[in-house]
Amino acid sequence: xxxxxxxxxxxxxxxxxxxxxxxxxxDDPFADPGLPPHEPRRTDIxxxxxxxxxxxxxxxxxxxxxxxxGFIASYVAIKxxxxxxxxxxxxIFTLGHISAxxxxxxxxxxxxxxxxxxxxxxxxxxxxxxxxxIAERHPIESTPEVRAQVFADFRQGAAESGFGRxxxxxxxxIGAMAMLPLSAIVLFRDLGPLPEKKLDTTDWSAxxxxxxxxxxxxxxxxxxTVGSLTFAMPPGLxxxxxxxxxxxxxxxxxxxxxxxxxxPSDIKDAKSASWGYDGILAFSKICTHVGCPISLxxxxxxxxxxxxxxxxFDLSDGGRVIFGPAGHPLPQLQITVNADGNLAAxxxxxxxxxPGFWERS
Ligand code: FES
Numbered sequence: 001x002x003x004x005x006x007x008x009x010x011x012x013x014x015x016x017x018x019x020x021x022x023x024x025x026x027d028d029p030f031a032d033p034g035l036p037p038h039e040p041r042r043t044d045i046x047x048x049x050x051x052x053x054x055x056x057x058x059x060x061x062x063x064x065x066x067x068x069x070g071f072i073a074s075y076v077a078i079k080x081x082x083x084x085x086x087x088x089x090x091x092i093f094t095l096g097h098i099s100a101x102x103x104x105x106x107x108x109x110x111x112x113x114x115x116x117x118x119x120x121x122x123x124x125x126x127x128x129x130x131x132x133x134i135a136e137r138h139p140i141e142s143t144p145e146v147r148a149q150v151f152a153d154f155r156q157g158a159a160e161s162g163f164g165r166x167x168x169x170x171x172x173x174i175g176a177m178a179m180l181p182l183s184a185i186v187l188f189r190d191l192g193p194l195p196e197k198k199l200d201t202t203d204w205s206a207x208x209x210x211x212x213x214x215x216x217x218x219x220x221x222x223x224x225t226v227g228s229l230t231f232a233m234p235p236g237l238x239x240x241x242x243x244x245x246x247x248x249x250x251x252x253x254x255x256x257x258x259x260x261x262x263x264p265s266d267i268k269d270a271k272s273a274s275w276g277y278d279g280i281l282a283f284s285k286i287c288t289h290v291g292c293p294i295s296l297x298x299x300x301x302x303x304x305x306x307x308x309x310x311x312x313f314d315l316s317d318g319g320r321v322i323f324g325p326a327g328h329p330l331p332q333l334q335i336t337v338n339a340d341g342n343l344a345a346x347x348x349x350x351x352x353x354x355p356g357f358w359e360r361s
Contacts, residue, residue: 035132043126053126054166057119061172064115067108068179074104075186109183116176123169129160200352203234203255204333210257210282210343211235218342224261224280227299231285232257232343254353256285257333258294259343260315262302269318275334277343282333283319284353287311289326291354304330327356 043050081088081099090100142150163170209218213231216238224230234255237248245251261280267273272281283304287294292308302316311324319330331353334346 035134038131041126041130050127053122054169057123057127058168058172060115060119060122061169061176062115064112064119064176065172065179067111067115068176068183071105071108071112071183072186074101074108075189078104112176112180112183116173116180119169119173119176123161123173127162127166127169129157199354201348202353203251204345204348206345206347207338208234208345209338210259210335210345211237213256216240218340219259220341221278221280221337221343224259226261226263226279228261229295229297229299229304230259231295232259232282254286256293257282258285258297258304259283260297260302260304262316266302266316268316269320272318272332275332275346277335277337280335280343281315282335282343282345283313283315283330284333284349286354287326288321288328288330288353288355289324294330 043053078101079088080101088100089097090103091097092103095103158164210232211217211234212219212223213233218235219230219232233252236243236245237251238244239248259280259282261278264273264279267276267279267281276282285293285295287306287308289306289309289311292306294304294306294313296305296307297303298305301314303312303314303322305312306324306326309325311326312322313326313330314320314322315330319332321327321329331349331351333349335343336346338344
């Protein structure tokens with residue numbers, strides 16, 4: 001055996017712990033240098049220095065609180081940029097022209113967070129105990145004695161941090177951390193106003209004619225043949241018309257209709273049949289699952305299929321859901337024929353169209 005082999009074996013672990021790990025090394029060539037002697041800091045031996053450090057920490061936390069108030073004040077007082085650069089914009093060196101509101105919110109929130117962090121770090125560096133302790137390696141599973149020791153250490157750490165004794169720091173830190181979430185709360189305002197009753201109604205009302213989405217002409221019963229699928233919208237939404245409602249996209253998103261015609265004897269639901277005209281039924285085109293436009297019609301079965309998640313509705317049975325995740329039937333619009341012979345709404349939908357929402361009764 002060579003001397004090199006001897007060296008290797010000499011440095012192998014000689015003992016194996018109860019969980020299989022090495023617990024001791026025989027003849028370790030590197031002596032444990034140990035810890036340098038603890039040197040107390042000025043704040044450990046000078047009560048005035050400690051009080052000064054305490055005030056410094058408190059100042060950081062107070063700065064954080066002031067910045068949080070500034071954040072909220074900025075949000076309330078500063079107008080957002082109007083997008084064309086004439087209002088709500090300031091010039092910041094190296095950043096150029098930026099939104100004054102964004103700058104104020106970012107600056108105050110940054111100072112607020114920094115104040116808490118700086119206060120905590122300064123507290124730890126100047127006033128909390130800085131004595132180092134050696135933690136010996138031990139099996140991963142801690143013994144009851146170790147767990148008891150952990151709790152004892154925790155209590156000792158809490159006592160040494162002065163959390164209970166230094167009430168000024170504790171109270172200002174709690175104040176800073178309690179106020180910080182207020183910044184997030186005011187931002188909830190940006191989620192927009194509640195929809196209130198807007199989702200309950202559509203653009204349809206009594207007498208509004210059904211306009212063919214393809215031709216932009218009023219629909220007559222003779223335009224709709226058995227087995228066909230026709231899309232309709234309220235009048236005044238032709239995007240090529242200069243006088244068209246500029247919000248036509250939003251209106252169509254709630255008011256689009258699909259019209260089918262079937263033999264009256266094929267309609268299973270008597271109320272649904274009475275809301276149609278001579279076998280012509282008008283349903284919302286907006287899927288009641290999550291609002292995709294429906295467009296796939298099986299004329300033999302009178303089923304319409306939503307392409308998004310395959311919800312299937314039976315138009316011969318009041319728009320009932322027969323498959324898929326949609327939670328309720330397709331709303332039906334009651335229609336009639338007006339004096340000009342055109343199809344027209346009797347009234348608005350009697351229930352909200354599209355996906356369910358919490359105000360649905
Ligand atoms: Fe129609 Fe999901 S949106 S099934």
